[in-house]
Amino acid sequence: MAKIQNKNDAITSRDVDFAQWYTDVCRKAELMDYSSVKGFIDYLPYGYAIWEQIQVQLDKRFKKNGVENVYLPMIIPTSLFNKEKEHIQGFAPETLVATLGGGETLSDPLIIRPTSEVLFCDLYKNLLSSYRDLPKMYNQWCSVVRWEKTTRPFLRGSEFLWQEGHCLFETEEEARGNALTMLEVYDEVGRDVLAIPFVKGRKTEHEKFAGAVATYTIEALMHDGKALQAGTTHYFGQGFAEAFGIRFLGRNNKLEVPHQTSWGVSTRLIGAVIMVHGDDNGLVLPPAVAPIQVVIVPIRQEAEGIMPTCNQIKEKLVEAGYRVKVDDSDRTPGWKFAQWEMKGVPLRIEIGPRDLQEGKLMITKRVNGEKISLSIDEVVDKVPEILEQIHQDMYAKAKDQLDHSVVDVENLEQLNAALEKGGYARMAFCGEEECELKIKEATKGGTARAIYSEEVPEGTLCPVCGKKATVIVYFAKAY
Amino acid sequence: MAKIQNKNDAITSRDVDFAQWYTDVCRKAELMDYSSVKGFIDYLPYGYAIWEQIQVQLDKRFKKNGVENVYLPMIIPTSLFNKEKEHIQGFAPETLVATLGGGETLSDPLIIRPTSEVLFCDLYKNLLSSYRDLPKMYNQWCSVVRWEKTTRPFLRGSEFLWQEGHCLFETEEEARGNALTMLEVYDEVGRDVLAIPFVKGRKTEHEKFAGAVATYTIEALMHDGKALQAGTTHYFGQGFAEAFGIRFLGRNNKLEVPHQTSWGVSTRLIGAVIMVHGDDNGLVLPPAVAPIQVVIVPIRQEAEGIMPTCNQIKEKLVEAGYRVKVDDSDRTPGWKFAQWEMKGVPLRIEIGPRDLQEGKLMITKRVNGEKISLSIDEVVDKVPEILEQIHQDMYAKAKDQLDHSVVDVENLEQLNAALEKGGYARMAFCGEEECELKIKEATKGGTARAIYSEEVPEGTLCPVCGKKATVIVYFAKAY
Numbered sequence: 042m043a044k045i046q047n048k049n050d051a052i053t054s055r056d057v058d059f060a061q062w063y064t065d066v067c068r069k070a071e072l073m074d075y076s077s078v079k080g081f082i083d084y085l086p087y088g089y090a091i092w093e094q095i096q097v098q099l100d101k102r103f104k105k106n107g108v109e110n111v112y113l114p115m116i117i118p119t120s121l122f123n124k125e126k127e128h129i130q131g132f133a134p135e136t137l138v139a140t141l142g143g144g145e146t147l148s149d150p151l152i153i154r155p156t157s158e159v160l161f162c163d164l165y166k167n168l169l170s171s172y173r174d175l176p177k178m179y180n181q182w183c184s185v186v187r188w189e190k191t192t193r194p195f196l197r198g199s200e201f202l203w204q205e206g207h208c209l210f211e212t213e214e215e216a217r218g219n220a221l222t223m224l225e226v227y228d229e230v231g232r233d234v235l236a237i238p239f240v241k242g243r244k245t246e247h248e249k250f251a252g253a254v255a256t257y258t259i260e261a262l263m264h265d266g267k268a269l270q271a272g273t274t275h276y277f278g279q280g281f282a283e284a285f286g287i288r289f290l291g292r293n294n295k296l297e298v299p300h301q302t303s304w305g306v307s308t309r310l311i312g313a314v315i316m317v318h319g320d321d322n323g324l325v326l327p328p329a330v331a332p333i334q335v336v337i338v339p340i341r342q343e344a345e346g347i348m349p350t351c352n353q354i355k356e357k358l359v360e361a362g363y364r365v366k367v368d369d370s371d372r373t374p375g376w377k378f379a380q381w382e383m384k385g386v387p388l389r390i391e392i393g394p395r396d397l398q399e400g401k402l403m404i405t406k407r408v409n410g411e412k413i414s415l416s417i418d419e420v421v422d423k424v425p426e427i428l429e430q431i432h433q434d435m436y437a438k439a440k441d442q443l444d445h446s447v448v449d450v451e452n453l454e455q456l457n458a459a460l461e462k463g464g465y466a467r468m469a470f471c472g473e474e475e476c477e478l479k480i481k482e483a484t485k486g487g488t489a490r491a492i493y494s495e496e497v498p499e500g501t502l503c504p505v506c507g508k509k510a511t512v513i514v515y516f517a518k519a520y
Numbered sequence: 521m522a523k524i525q526n527k528n529d530a531i532t533s534r535d536v537d538f539a540q541w542y543t544d545v546c547r548k549a550e551l552m553d554y555s556s557v558k559g560f561i562d563y564l565p566y567g568y569a570i571w572e573q574i575q576v577q578l579d580k581r582f583k584k585n586g587v588e589n590v591y592l593p594m595i596i597p598t599s600l601f602n603k604e605k606e607h608i609q610g611f612a613p614e615t616l617v618a619t620l621g622g623g624e625t626l627s628d629p630l631i632i633r634p635t636s637e638v639l640f641c642d643l644y645k646n647l648l649s650s651y652r653d654l655p656k657m658y659n660q661w662c663s664v665v666r667w668e669k670t671t672r673p674f675l676r677g678s679e680f681l682w683q684e685g686h687c688l689f690e691t692e693e694e695a696r697g698n699a700l701t702m703l704e705v706y707d708e709v710g711r712d713v714l715a716i717p718f719v720k721g722r723k724t725e726h727e728k729f730a731g732a733v734a735t736y737t738i739e740a741l742m743h744d745g746k747a748l749q750a751g752t753t754h755y756f757g758q759g760f761a762e763a764f765g766i767r768f769l770g771r772n773n774k775l776e777v778p779h780q781t782s783w784g785v786s787t788r789l790i791g792a793v794i795m796v797h798g799d800d801n802g803l804v805l806p807p808a809v810a811p812i813q814v815v816i817v818p819i820r821q822e823a824e825g826i827m828p829t830c831n832q833i834k835e836k837l838v839e840a841g842y843r844v845k846v847d848d849s850d851r852t853p854g855w856k857f858a859q860w861e862m863k864g865v866p867l868r869i870e871i872g873p874r875d876l877q878e879g880k881l882m883i884t885k886r887v888n889g890e891k892i893s894l895s896i897d898e899v900v901d902k903v904p905e906i907l908e909q910i911h912q913d914m915y916a917k918a919k920d921q922l923d924h925s926v927v928d929v930e931n932l933e934q935l936n937a938a939l940e941k942g943g944y945a946r947m948a949f950c951g952e953e954e955c956e957l958k959i960k961e962a963t964k965g966g967t968a969r970a971i972y973s974e975e976v977p978e979g980t981l982c983p984v985c986g987k988k989a990t991v992i993v994y995f996a997k998a999y
Contacts, residue, residue: 074643076593077600078630083643086588086658093589109565110572114555114679115594115632115663116616121556134623137595139632141617143667151557153594153618153632160555164562167553179565184594184662188622200593 080199090332116151131251161207162285195312203307216300236435242491254278263316266463268517274304324385340393469510471503559678569811595630610730640686641764674791682786695779715914721970733757745942747996753783803864819872948989950982
């Protein structure tokens with residue numbers, strides 16, 4: 042790695058203060074800025090461009106699965122919001138509410154959407170008439186507002202960007218299948234796009250979404266040993282549909298109630314990318330979502346032939362579909378190296394006068410600093426496989442960390458010790474909310490992240506209440 | 521055109537009741553639905569897909585011009601909003617205001633963004649230090665809220681989707697240039713994407729944007745003879761920057777105030793597409809933004825070879841980058857014809873058993889009902905040029921209507937008569953707000969849409985006040 046020699050040198054080491062390191066990276070890599078309202082952030086071009094790449098990757102997979110995009114209002118009348126009880130209880134404490142419109146007091150105050158289940162129900166109620174109209178698989182890309190007390194860029198904010206899919210099906214089987222299919226889509230985007238492996242499974246009763254019958258989750262492991270919930274899918278049963286009066290004429294010519302799902306991921310994925318892959322030199326971006334995949338740094342750019350060669354390589358790579366930048370600013374090469382390492386550009390190409398004479402150039406991989414000398418003629422052909430290899434290496438490294446973090450424990454003492462160390466601990470328990478709360482207390486915040494298995498070896502007892510254990514669960518401290 | 525023989529037959533004729541025709545098309549083509557809050561609409565898949573295509577076309581042109589995408593909060597603190605006086609006066613009456621957050625009364629109520637000038641200023645204030653940081657050209661895709669009393673789908677709503685570009689420049693010349701460049705981008709998207717010609721020019725003092733030094737506009741002509749403002753760009757001078765304390769260290773090493781622009785288009789463009797191109801059978805979509813560009817309707821789909829042939833043609837066209845649907849539903853061909861005409865699909869392909877035997881198929885253009893018999897082998901090669909021809913025909917037709925609508929008038933009587941008939945009337949006047957308001961009154965709502973020329977033949981007087989005329993203006997009744 043290049044020696045840090047610029048404004049970037051103020052970055053805190055990950056192992057000294059991970060939270061400060063995270064904030065430093067968010068700011069120094071110019072991903073975001075704090076807005077003048079506490080808890081709300083400005084997504085700057087470099088941060089937003091990562092989100093655009095994530096959107097493209099998700100959106101094409103949604104469409105392949107038959108999902109259609111829509112856009113529903115950003116506000117929900119309080120009267121409508123109050124129709125599903127568990128749901129209200131889950132979100133009411135963190136709502137932002139508009140009470141004035143056009144200078145007049147609103148008789149039915151408007152909640153800025155924290156999520157849009159009720160709006161989709163209100164729409165589907167009108168759209169649905171027969172089983173022929175099913176399935177309905179709608180998704181929207183938007184922002185939602187949740188009035189949070191403690192916020193951190195990308196991880197928890199009063200407003201964040203996300204997608205929310207809301208689907209209706211004729212049968213329970215199809216709906217449950219959809220919740221699992223979309224979980225697979227998220228898992229695939231983690232593996233093939235973000236180079237992030239997940240622990241995945243159903244949430245416990247205590248951790249499931251307000252109003253859901255079942256919630257499924259993907260959970261990533263951050264460098265500091267904490268878990269990050271990166272996406273969830275929900276099977277709602279017929280609860281919302283009942284509450285909102287959604288009916289369709291079934292195959293048997295009788296009115297039936299559809300089965301519902303929802304699923305979402307958010308700009309939290311940017312936080313996951315930062316905390317899984319980043320290092321003490323800054324961001325490390327997976328090639329598939331890097332706004333700049335290859336940066337070309339000329340050495341002695343005033344020397345004859347250097348800039349034309351840089352620009353030719355760029356043009357050829359852009360033609361081949363890559364995102365490439367030639368840094369021809371008046372900074373020193375060392376400053377540029379540090380700058381683009383901070384910004385996590387996967388691949389750096391350097392070309393100096395001697396290289397040019399020899400028809401060569403130097404490539405450096407951001408993920409491990411590995412250098413490769415290539416002939417100028419072959420670089421355009423080689424870049425695709427090098428980027429692919431970088432992706433594989435990033436995934437393998439993260440997978441290795443995740444796998445090695447998992448330990449099996451049998452009681453609260455062991456669990457506590459494991460969670461102190463960081464990572465995931467698997468433990469069987471009865472699955473009751475009461476015991477789960479006791480586990481959280483005993484471990485100072487350890488929570489059930491996902492159910493690993495619902496098949497428990499015979500005779501296993503809950504270490505809290507001593508009753509029969511019914512589930513083996515991944516516990517962790519989490520963001 | 522196929523005989524309307526399905527649910528679509530309820531569509532009102534354009535010339536009987538244009539407003540009702542518009543609403544019918546919006547609903548029957550399944551572009552939108554009304555939400556449960558007055559003035560807010562649900563964008564359904566078919567309507568939203570048109571917006572997605574418009575976004576792609578605009579976004580790539582923005583990026584080519586060096587614009588970067590960002591995302592800023594959806595809320596503006598009242599205290600911040602109040603910093604630019606003219607701006608407040610323009611928007612204050614139609615704001616939606618949140619006063620409760622997390623169950624508590626907010627000390628500084630939050631305005632749901634009606635536009636984001638002040639947020640961009642607040643951000644730029646922190647980002648800008650030297651002239652080297654300029655220009656800054658940021659854009660965001662989002663929705664905005666304006667508490668409107670009278671609303672119509674896509675044309676005027678309490679919430680709409682749009683893009684808003686906000687840029688800072690070192691000099692007035694660059695900033696004015698940017699306002700005109702972006703106007704050209706909009707004009708190009710009209711011509712090359714939406715097949716919509718515009719009248720364009722600077723807005724009069726009375727019609728310009730709150731807080732702007734100069735506003736430029738593109739105005740389309742609807743089938744009913746009314747104008748529709750389809751997009752605007754603004755040169756702000758240094759007013760906002762002064763109010764928000766934005767400074768940079770100039771080349772002369774002194775603190776300077778940057779020059780600012782903003783520019784935006786919205787889902788109103790969907791309304792323009794409907795009202796410029798639509799006919800009594802429904803939507804007519806320009807190929808570049810049609811969610812389905814080619815629909816293939818099998819005749820006697822159970823007959824041998826029909827479906828495989830339809831699917832083969834589809835696959836080849838999809839491979840070539842087109843958006844294609846095979847309608848293999850159990851409806852009759854006649855129903856399908858009417859359905860896809862309602863939805864404005866530019867090109868229909870029919871294949872029946874006799875066609876298949878002869879190795880032929882029939883193509884029908886939505887825009888004019890023209891039929892072309894093609895051999896099955898050549899269809900994939902021919903579709904691109906046929907779609908291009910459709911685009912050209914649609915543009916030529918709209919351009920012809922626009923050009924023929926324009927008349928030159930010299931006094932209020934003539935103006936009134938011209939605006940009664942519909943279309944644009946060009947008239948010279950003094951340019952003062954007072955006279956403009958009198959013109960509006962005398963013509964029962966005729967407004968200055970855009971300045972045609974600032975060069976007025978010597979001796980021309982304002983028909984209202986009798987003083988020297990300074991501008992020739994396009995007047996029209998407008999949406």
